[in-house]
Amino acid sequence: MPPMSGAKVPDLTALNLPTIADILILSEVRRGHPTIEAAANAINRPIRWVHVSEVADIAHLLRGGELILSTGVALPNTDDGLTRFISDLADARATGVVIELGRRFSTLPTALVQSAEAHSLPLIALHNEVPFVAITEAIHSIIVNAQIRQLQFGEVVHRTFHSLAAEGATLQNIIDQIAHLADCPAVFENVAHHVLAFAGATTDNPEIIDDWEQRSRKAAWADQTSFIDGEHWIATPVGARGQVWGRLILFPAPPLRPLQQTILELGATTLALNLLIEREENLLEHQTHRTLISDIIEHHYSSQDEIHTRAQSLGVTTRRQLLVAMIVLSDRGAPLSDITRHARAREEATAVSRALADADAIGLVGLIEPGRLGLLLSAPTDARMNSLLKAVATAIHERANQLTPVGSTVIGVGSPVKSIDDLHHSFADANQAAEAAENLPGDHLFVTTAEIRLRGLVHLMRDDPRIQNYAVRELGALVTYDERYHTDLIATLRAYLEAGGNKSTAAATMFMNRATFYHRLSKIEKILDCDLQSVESRSSLYVALIVHQSLDTQGHKHRRPPRGPSSPSGKA
Template sequence: MNDDHPTARALDAGDRDSSAPGHALTIADVLALPVLAAGQPQVVTGVTHLDRPVRWVHITELTDPASFLKGGELVLTTGMPLPDDTTGVRRYVDELAGIGAAALVIELVRRYHRPPDALVHACRARGLPLITLAKDVNFLEVTQVVHALILGNQAEAMRRTQRIHEAFTALTLRGAGTEDVVRAAADMSGRTVVLENMVHQALICEPSGTTLEEALTDWEQRSRATPPGDRTDLRGPEGWLTAPVEYQGERWGRVAMLPAPTDKTFGPEHITVLERTAMALTVARLIHSTPWERIAHRNALRDLVEQRHRSPQDALARLTALGLPTENSRFLAVVVDLPAADTTAQPEIRLSQELRTTGIPALVGELAPARLGALLALGPSHPWRPTVEQLSRAMLDLVPQAVVSVGTEVDDLTDAPRSFHQATRVAEATPPDQPLPQGRSFHELTDVGLRRLLYALRQDTRIQDYTERQLGRLIDHDTRHGTDLLTTLRHYLDAAGNKTSAARRGGLSRETFYQRLRTIERLLGCDFESGEQRTALHVALTALDVLRVR
């Protein structure tokens, strides 16, 4: 588009929708209105400024119209009052540009049939958009239409602002948490909203029109390039809209609204949303005692374990923005199961504190009731066992009945969920008061043998049905007759089929022991000479033991 040509830009009436809710009326919008489009408007200068807002329309045939303007007006003229000399034209334009007029529209019907060169040069020099009309236009009708739109937009803007205030008031009154507030801000603004702490860690991000990866990649670097401020304002090279979150002089962080990919501008409503967001976050922090960082770690871990991120890149960007080193790191999941009656609050704090003493970066949070999780980011040469041992002993000192389990070490963050699932399986396969392996205070995958595997599966009805089919008739016989053949079977299987050793264990004579074995074979319909059948009964006895654990 050539701004130097008098007919540089002909506007189509369908270019812009000036009636769109919340849309500030611009020069382009006004020129696209049928009432002006009928005059065949041509943009002569200032084509790059057609997005300027139009505050009002002013019709003038004065040589000094600027004295009646306040700025933002679209000035309409037939050209009759324009001075004949170049100096006078330049002064006319200088005064309009100086007061901040939005644009000058001149009708080429009465005095002129092409815009004077002096006027074109003066408007171009001052960056004032100059628009010509090739046909006669009813200026009064133009003012009526435009003013109605402007007033209608103002009324609608007031209604939307009122709805924003009402929405945040409702959030505050129902005690909404930090995540609820940030989510509401993103929904109302249609922009990505991020809450960060004082060390530029992105704690909560609600993307809108973008992904977590796009919003949070290199977050700390970008955030540090965006200077802090004491009020809501545009800041930094990316043009973030930011507001501090503070109370009585103590600053806790800031909330940032990021430009949309297709629209880098912010309007008054965006400012209102962000200001109310900062206020609501302050109230939420005062009401809810859980620190922001704990909430952020907890939610990030849950989303990672349950693989709720849209992509591995989103997960990587989110955890990096939280301060977890994701490059050149190895990852290990630690799960801490607590007695059901215990709260996780104090152990969670203790686990975080203990990790800080190790110098190992980690995320810590509650994965489920009575279950804590920690994701450790280990350096290339840092062994994990001493660290986990330290954490385990700290947990056992605080809660002696706690069970600490670990998964396997992984080299890629995308494999971290697998490490958590392994640690969880170990925890679920660990009965209460399970003896700890010698020399360590935590459990790992290699500890899970037959007994612990069956314990983990104890609520599966197939295990229960198998146990009953294998041993039910023997248990029923003992119950009816007051015998203890089940113990005899146990001694026999524990002795690996050695009848002499088994009889000695049971304190029975060999003849009595043999007789009982024959009774058991008859009741169960089995043959003890079959190693497969002895194995099946051994599994059933082990399952019975874990099913009877309380």
């Protein structure tokens, strides 16, 4: 995509300063029959300016990047002096030295050559006399033209980023422009190391974002523009008002051009401005939505007309509509600090709002608490509501997967209602369904209360000490036995119960011969002092297993009552 200003972007190589390798092919230099006497591996360094000097102590007058032309007439007469002359130039970051033979040296002194090699300072000998003014004019012409092109390109860059900021470009559009202007791939990631946008990948480097999260986590963050070892990255944080929202990364081919660093930093500023404006708009909208949803749930309104009017002012029609509540729960795994938790919650609210737009839907989205979002959807008919729920839930999962691990977001859907006064029941149903969904087997686009059944019901009651004690009474001895003897009889029992008491089917599920499986069932009956042929025993144990699994998978192990009594000795 071309810059938004419409100006032509030059080839970045045309913006480079000339190198020693470049000037060696100039006709003005070739007349002197140049030879590289030392540091041939360093001739790609850029030349900022050319100095003609016939004094030995020129180093303190240099600013770095200079090419020194000399006949050598004033160079020291001793090896130590020649060595010091080279080391001083290297310390001053000179680009190289060109010495014309004939007036002082017929060949360059060994000490001079060895010192230049040791300091990686290119040393060039001219074997024929040439006018230095012709060389300086030729090189300075190239340098000045490159600097003019840099200024022109810098103007294009600034104009492009100004347009991007003023026109409210999308993140992807900004990243496209950054990659285009920098002539290299660009990636924008959030603080969770998830790629939000990237551009510039080609057939030559399709692996730019392969294993991105793992690679990015190895690259330490810095408060300013920095180079990332091992990846050839240059990165800078993106943020404002003391908050960091992500990192912009470029993959420039060496050597890094100064303008690429400028593009990186201007691009980061444009991204930050874009996100800041978007966040301010979203924050105000989310606060309004959140207040309205909270008032509906807590019944803090004077009349249904009040809610109808407030919802309509936000673009959501609720009069004579079918209304359904949704609850979105996100599991982040590792505990987060309060600041990070609330920042992530804002990201999730924004993601769900964008998901509504993705699904061409209009609704209310409010943060109930970090990790828990409430939505209100309206539709004129049952058919339209069913279609809307599927589209919105699909879009939410797609957006959520960019922020949290795949499968860590669950959606509960409440019962459809036609009255504002009944909406708090729909939200309660949606909340129960979402809570239960976390422990239901398989993947669900969304869950309703009708799908909760026994497993979901147990999950909702898992914190009740009475149900925890029930599980301990039924299974405690078996759990203790497994832990003491490093067996897994719990798995054997689960396979048997889930197979409806069919031993052959359960044995096949466990990839176990029937004799061994039967022996394990006998051991279980002995440990639990029960009859597995009894329907009531199997039902009681199945409920206890569901409680046991719910406590384990939801991280409630620390809340569990003590294990049951000591089990009989002997292994299965």
